[in-house]
Amino acid sequence: MSNIIRTLMIQTPSVPGNLGRVATAIGRVGGDIGEVETVKVGHNYTRRSITVQVESEEQLEELLDAVRSLDGITLHTVSDEVLHAHEGGKIQMKSKMKIETLADLRRVYTPGVANVCMAIKEQPEKAKIYTSISNTVAVVTDGTAILGLGNIGPVAGMPVMEGKAALFDQLTNINAIPILLDVNSPEEIIQTVKNISPGFGGILLEDIGSPHCFEVEERLKKELDIPVMHDDQHGTAVVTLAAAISACRSAGVNLKQARVGQIGLGAAGIAICRMLMAYGVESVVGADKSEEAKDRLRSYGGETVDSLEELMEQSDIVIATTGVPGLIKKEWVQKGQIILALSNPKPEIEQEDALEAGAIYATDGRSVNNVLGFPGIFRGVLNAGVRDITHKMLVAAAEAIANSTKPGDLVPHPLNVNVHEAVAEAVERAAVQSDVKKNVYQ
Ligand SMILES: NC(=O)C1=CN([C@@H]2O[C@H](COP(=O)(O)OP(=O)(O)OC[C@H]3O[C@@H](n4cnc5c(N)ncnc54)[C@H](O)[C@@H]3O)[C@@H](O)[C@H]2O)C=CC1
Ligand SMILES: CC(=O)C(=O)O
Ligand SMILES: [Mg+2]
Numbered sequence: 001m002s003n004i005i006r007t008l009m010i011q012t013p014s015v016p017g018n019l020g021r022v023a024t025a026i027g028r029v030g031g032d033i034g035e036v037e038t039v040k041v042g043h044n045y046t047r048r049s050i051t052v053q054v055e056s057e058e059q060l061e062e063l064l065d066a067v068r069s070l071d072g073i074t075l076h077t078v079s080d081e082v083l084h085a086h087e088g089g090k091i092q093m094k095s096k097m098k099i100e101t102l103a104d105l106r107r108v109y110t111p112g113v114a115n116v117c118m119a120i121k122e123q124p125e126k127a128k129i130y131t132s133i134s135n136t137v138a139v140v141t142d143g144t145a146i147l148g149l150g151n152i153g154p155v156a157g158m159p160v161m162e163g164k165a166a167l168f169d170q171l172t173n174i175n176a177i178p179i180l181l182d183v184n185s186p187e188e189i190i191q192t193v194k195n196i197s198p199g200f201g202g203i204l205l206e207d208i209g210s211p212h213c214f215e216v217e218e219r220l221k222k223e224l225d226i227p228v229m230h231d232d233q234h235g236t237a238v239v240t241l242a243a244a245i246s247a248c249r250s251a252g253v254n255l256k257q258a259r260v261g262q263i264g265l266g267a268a269g270i271a272i273c274r275m276l277m278a279y280g281v282e283s284v285v286g287a288d289k290s291e292e293a294k295d296r297l298r299s300y301g302g303e304t305v306d307s308l309e310e311l312m313e314q315s316d317i318v319i320a321t322t323g324v325p326g327l328i329k330k331e332w333v334q335k336g337q338i339i340l341a342l343s344n345p346k347p348e349i350e351q352e353d354a355l356e357a358g359a360i361y362a363t364d365g366r367s368v369n370n371v372l373g374f375p376g377i378f379r380g381v382l383n384a385g386v387r388d389i390t391h392k393m394l395v396a397a398a399e400a401i402a403n404s405t406k407p408g409d410l411v412p413h414p415l416n417v418n419v420h421e422a423v424a425e426a427v428e429r430a431a432v433q434s435d436v437k438k439n440v441y442q
Contacts, residue, residue: 026067
């Protein structure tokens, strides 16, 4: 998978064939060309911005040297668009009100606001009407398992949290606020989240590593009156179930009778196994380098094996969430296997390698990603005004995603708002049908 993205500003003589020379030079060193945009056409030259993707700094240097060595062609600048796009951060808090006159000021702020405060003091449920609380979700991390990058700390994890917040806003119109916790124990996470919870309609726990994520989520679900979900567990499990349903539909396989092998039994892996077993998959086997993680799966009724080769040999569907790029060797892949290598930013096996080795379907964490789950799940529970996110709601979300998937694909396009609406509706329907507790604002 290409991981480094750069934009090159290249000037060529306005003679046919020169863009082709540039493309060939890039292709020869294994660079992948993305967007090409003509920026300026001079009387005898053309300047274009060309986006390229490569896998390493060395390959990037090779690519730049190859372009620079082309006769008559000038490489003006090399820029990192991804870094550039992050300058100043990705989200902002904006007022919904225009405050232009003193009358506005008195209505929005003091003295007018005091009456609203007192109305809420007398009837706390009015906070739902007169504040943004019920449409605001905290995206909480302690930075201990940021993607597959490990324990890089909460501040380094902020770009991921801002990304989740931006997606909440764009896909389901939910305000999301990243909360970075500089703490060292589950108890401190729990107490801090409890202390800030009055300002939120829901809590999305993100990239909190295992095993402490399990205790944190379980306790917060019990002790708070608002919905709490650990995205890496349940958001991921929902999307994985959806992808497994779609793959089995296309391949004509009965998912419940298939043997599923899960590599990596951390936050994502354990939740995926529990979700599949609760859905009715009879045979789930897991592998992890940690004995504690394997014990956990067995405690939920799953089987474990000691070697990855053994798991690969036995499984119709293989799911991997270890954070270890390239962990699955091509020679382990069985003919006709379905392989979901979901680690970000790099998968356990590249899609093309898995397909080349005989997999019938293969994909990675860019496509099968919890972005298809968490926005709609929260929109659904916030709309229903319920406190608990139940297994039934999560299965409804997975089925909505699978039913929105085009034949032959494993999941739908992540930016299709209709899909997120379908997930929200399915979750809300499941919520109102079940006997789940209403939250404090209902
Ligand atoms: N596509 C998606 O939507 C999502 C992908 N992920 C990805 O899954 C990966 C793991 O995330 P979490 O479960 O949150 O982390 P985690 O740290 O809770 O779990 C990782 C597990 O993998 C195991 N592991 C590590 N190296 C191993 C090896 N060589 N062999 C066997 N087991 C090994 C660890 O012992 C641990 O149990 C990350 O790369 C993350 O980006 C996580 C959530 C969502
Ligand atoms: C997508 C996501 O949440 C992760 O890779 O951790
Ligand atoms: Mg995550």
